[in-house]
Amino acid sequence: MTTTPAHSDPARSDPESSGGASTERLTFWEEATRWTLSVDHKKLGLMYIAAGLVFFLIGGVEAAFMRLQLMKADAGIIDPETFNQLFTMHGTTMVFLVGMPILLGFGNYLIPLMVGARDMAFPRLNAFGFWLFIFGGILLYFSYIGSQGLYGAPSAPDVGWFAYAPLTSRTFSRGNSTDYWILGILVSGFGSMTTAINFIATILCMRCPGMKLMRMPMIAWMMLVVAGLVLVAIPVLTAAQAMLLLDRSLGAHFFDPETQGSAVLWQHLFWFFGHPEVYILILPAFGFVSEILPVFSRKAIFGYSLMVAATVGIGFIALGVWAHHMFVIGMGPVLDSFFAAATFLISVPTGIKIFNWIGTMWGGRLRFATPMLFVTGFIAMFVIGGLTGIMLATVPMDWQLSDSYFVVGHFHYVLFGxxxxxxxxxxxxxxxxxxxxxxxxxxxxxTFWLLFIGFTLTFMPMHVSGVLGMPRRVYTYEADRGFELWNMISTIGVPVQMAGILVFLWNVVRSLRKGEIAGNDPWDAWTLEWATTSPPPEWNFDRVPTVTSARPLWDLKNPEDPDAHYE
Amino acid sequence: MRVKPKLQLLGLVLAAIAFAATNTDSFAALQSAPLEVCDSSIPPTEGAGVTGIFSPNSATTREIRDLSYLVFAICAAIFVVVQGFLVVAIVRGVKAARAAKRDPAGSSREPVQIYGSVPIEVAWTVIPVIIVFVLGMVTIRTIRNIDLTNPPDGALEVTVIGHQWWWEYRYEADARDGITRTIITANELHVPIGRPVWLRLESADVIHSFWVPRLAGKMDLIPGHSNAMWFTAETPGLYLGQCAEYCGTQHAHMLLRVYAEDSAQFDAWRAAQSKPAVEDATVAKGRAVFTQYACMNCHTIAGTSDGMFGPNLTHLASRDTIGSGFIDLTRANLRQWIADPDTMKAGCNMPSLKLADDELDAVTDYLMTLK
Structure with missing residues (x-):
């Protein structure tokens, strides 16, 4: 094997041998039936990603409307109730219907291929989880047309994505839009749990011969930890939502302060889910970086075992930092100090990852194809999000900055950047x-540069408006506070981002029909998925591979200097 | 697949500049001008639109600001080091790739594979541990210094009750100050300078959060869960803020106004507020409208009505604003507000009583006499 970029090598491009693609032409309905009934992890993974991208566009349009309204003080474009629905739906959509399904979709697609398995451990459960997610998402959005209640009741949830009690009680949230929020997320949450079980079973039980745990691709480690977090965190949310549903429908009093229920209890339950959720959303992306960066630097990942340790460490510490979202509820100095310390602690393994990535690039031969651009951008932006996170963990600073636009800037650097x-x-x-x-x-x-510039324009000024005292979740603001300039810049970034997304969509549509033929291994990469055809056959591998190191294809391509020698 | 390191660098430089904009110095510059406006003795109702956290006017917020400078500085240093290494790695990596491309023998070989280095990895584990240890200690020290849990000696006690979407303030009777009855007012908090103000935070409905950035960090008002906070304003002036926890439709218009006054002014204000409502025979018709319609069910005017659902109006005309701080109190505004509050604050809980024009005029005139 050569080490030249193989996608420019026509000898490798052999569409006839592309296993999964059969030459017969199917009608639309035959094709749709095939996808709908499929239990193939690859089809399910792609459907997850496609559905997630559709919701991404919807959530993006919601955000664009919000930015339009906030462009200047008292813009009067969107009325307060609609605005509150927009940020509720935007947050809920982006977390539950975009971030999770796309990342779980990648896990679905990649895990069996990368650990050398023929499918997930439980393919039917896998399909079940996917359809639960779709159903949950549709249920949530059905509220726009199906939710009817008393006069003046909102048509879509307007309680914010963290739905603090008692704003969610029957008294303050009339009609049934909040019930749609509860049920939509509860249903898709069950989907996430089944997927997590599948990930764990597949990763632990279905690795190909020779793939010891410490030879797994980094992404498999990340997904394993994510699955563990999903299994611990999502049931807590599901339980809290069930309690809320009881409160709303059957007169229970879990979160009702009028009858000795506790509004703070909801916050604890929600953030016990909510903070691990942040890591559920970022760890798979860490996995992408850890796979893409080495290939485009032409070097092995720096410090594999420390990376694994850091991942597992993040997984554990992530379960003990939730109350840093609650420094302003008056927990008292002891709890404030504990959760600040735990939060600072989690920046250590996170920092290790960033250093190890830079260590991976160090001394490599960098090839800035688009994937590499995005992961490099990821590192640069995530560092900023991490540092503003440290500021927010500094409790007295959080007393000032919590629930301000600074927080909005911070978490968009983490979740968007x-x-x-x-x-x-x-x-x-x-x-x-x-x-x-x-x-x-x-x-x-x-796409990258438009998104990067648009993203920076939109989210960097939010740190400033937050420091100037602008709270989040306001549909308008006072003109005399110095917020206007920064909000205007934020809004200007939106069309730039939209242009980036449009270029991307055009790219996908065009490349699906006319894109350059890829061949099996266009990036000259080292993990198992590149050893099979593109697209892979339904059974993934003709023969289940046997591996001798963490980079099986490196060993094949460099028989004189295989990784196995260094383990 | 040509590499564009210059564009890369440009991006990182842009990011760095943008980051610098959030840095302390530029903030100090941003804030210094308005800060002076407040320090000079302009009447408290004008200007003073500043709500930034870097314009403190109390010992606690000054301490938070100083801590923020330290944390900003540490984070800026980390930022420069990490992004610096990233940029160097990119530049070197791109050069190495070009060199390999030029060299036909080299291009087929991969660069030297380095799988890790225990000393280096230990270093970049231990150094962050030290940094976060320092940050943790400084944070805990500041938490203990500010000590929100105990009221300082001689503090003025005020109960703050959050409502959708306005603030209720109760100054308890205070024998030391010769105040014999509870003063209940709304939306405009008056405090003396140089004396600690101890706020008991409660909520009548959902969670709200009291945030006047120049005087104190925010603290939530949670139903069924008593919170407290305190601050000592240093210079006279108007300090602005607003509710910082999403609390429903009009969360955006739940503004806070804190009037810090010297003790003579404050005492005068308090004495005026503790008087009964003004009785003016020329507006008897307006008073009749107020009592005949549903106004009195929700609003208290001492000696006239005792509704509890809306703001206490006993001394309404002594305030600068209505609608929780975002509408100037003028006769025209008040009339429009009474006619249909929804046109000014969509979704607010006060209904339009569909009063006739003459009733509107009468009740507005009556309310405007309640100094």
């Missing part, structure tokens, strides 16, 4: 594997 950039890197990286065709690199770079 981090997770979304990671997802785009992953899409550009694995698109050729899934479809057999490359995405266009030039258009990809346009």
């Amino acid at each position: 981090g997770t979304v950039f990671g997802i785009f890197g992953a899409i550009f990286y694995w698109f050729p594997k899934a479809t057999g065709r490359m995405l266009d690199d030039k258009l990809g770079k346009w």
Whole structure:
């Protein structure tokens, strides 16, 4: 094997041998039936990602409307109730219907291929989980048309994505839009749990011969930890939502302060889910970076075992930091100090990851194709999100900055600059594997730079408006506070981002039909998914591979200097 | 697949500049001008739109600001080091890739594989541990210094009750100050300078959060869960803020106004507020409208009505604003507000009573006399 970029090597491009793609032409309905009834982890993974991208567009449009309203003080474009619905639906959509399904979709697609298995451990359960997610998402959005209640009741949930009690009680949230929020997320939550069980079973039980735990691709480690977090965190949310449903429908009093229920209890339950959720959303993206960065630096990942340890460490500490979302509820100095310390602690393993990535790039030969651009952007942006996180963990600073626009800036640096950039890197990286065709690199770079510039324009000024005292979740603000300039800049970033997304969509549509044929291994990569055809056959591998190191294809390509020698 | 390191660098430089904008110095510059406006003795109702956290006017917020400077500085240093290494790694990596491309023998070989290095990895584990240890200690020290849990000696006690979407303030009877009855007012908090103010925070409905950035960090008002906070304002002036916890439709218009006054002014204000409502025979018709319609069910005017659901109006006309701080109290505004509050504050809980024009005029005139 050579080490030249293989996608430019026509000898490798052999569409006839692309296993899964059969030559017969199916009608639309035959094709749709095939996808709907499929239990193939690859089809399910792609459907997860596609559905997630559709919700991403919806959530993005919601955000654009909000930015339009906040462009200047008292813009009067969107009325307060609609605005409150927009940020509730935007947050809920982006977390539960975009972040989780896309990341779990990648896990679905990649895990069996990367650990050398023929499918997930429980394919039917896998399909069940996917359809629960779809159903949950549709249920949530059905509230816009199906939710009817008393006069003046909102048509869509307007309680915020963290739905603090007692704003969610029957008294303050009339009609049934909040019930749609509860049920939609509860249903898709069960889907996430089944997927997590599948991930754990597949990773622990179905690795190919020779793939010891410490030879797994980093992404498998990340997904294993994510699955563990899902199994611990989501049931807590599900239970809390069930309690809320009882409160609302059957007159229970869990969160009702009038009858000795506790509004603070909801916050504890929600954030006990909510903080691990942040790591559920970022760890898979860490996985993308850890796979893409080495290939485009032409070096092994730096400090594999420390990376694994850091991942597992993050997984454990992530379960003990939830109350740093609650420094302003008056927990008292002892709890404040504990949760501040725990939060500072989690920056250590997170820092290790960033250093190890830079260590991976150090001394490499960098090739800035689109996936590499996105993961490099990820590192640069995530560092900023991490540092503003440290500021928010500094409790007295949090007393000032909590619930201000500074927080909005902070978590968008983590979830957009981090997770979304990671997802785009992953899409550009694995698109050729899934479809057999490359995405266009030039258009990809346009997407990156438009998104990067638009993102910075939109979210950097939010730190400033937050420091100037602008609270989040306001549909308008006072003109005399110095917020206007920063909000205007934020809004200007929106069309730039939208242009980036449009270029990306055009790229996908065009490349699906006319993209360069990819071949099996366009990036000259080292993990098992590149050893099979693009797209892979339903059974993934003709023969189950046997591996001798963490980079099985490196060993094949460099028989004179295999990784196995260094383990 | 040509690499564009210059663009890369440009991006990182842009990010760095943007980050610098959030840094302390530029904030100090941003804030210094309005800060002076407040320090000079402009009447408290004008200007003073400043709500930034870097313009403190109390010992606690000054301590938070100083801590923030330290944390900003540490984070800026980490930022420079990490992004610096990233940039160097990119530049070197791109150069190495170009060199390999030029060299036909080299291009087929991969770069030297380095799988890790225990000393280096230990270093970048231990150094962050030290940094976060320092940060943790400083944070805990500041938490203990500020000590929100105990009221300082001689503090003025005020109970703050959050409502959708306005603030109720109760100054308890205070024998030391010769105040014999509870003063209940709304939306405009008056405090003396140089004396600690101890706020008991409660909520009548959902969670709200009291945030006047120049005087104190925020603290939530949670139904069924008593919270407290305190601050000591240093210079006279108007300090603005607003509810910082999403509390429903009009969360955005639940503004806070804190008037810090010297003790003579404050005492005068308190003495005026503890008087019964003004009785003016020329507006008897307006008073009749107020008592004949549902106004009195929700609003208290001492000696006239005792509704508890809306703001206490006994001394309404002594305030600068209505609608929780975002509408100037003028006769025209008040009339429009009474006619249909929804046109000014969509979704607010006060209904339009569909009064006739002459009733509106009468009740507005009556309310405007309640100094």
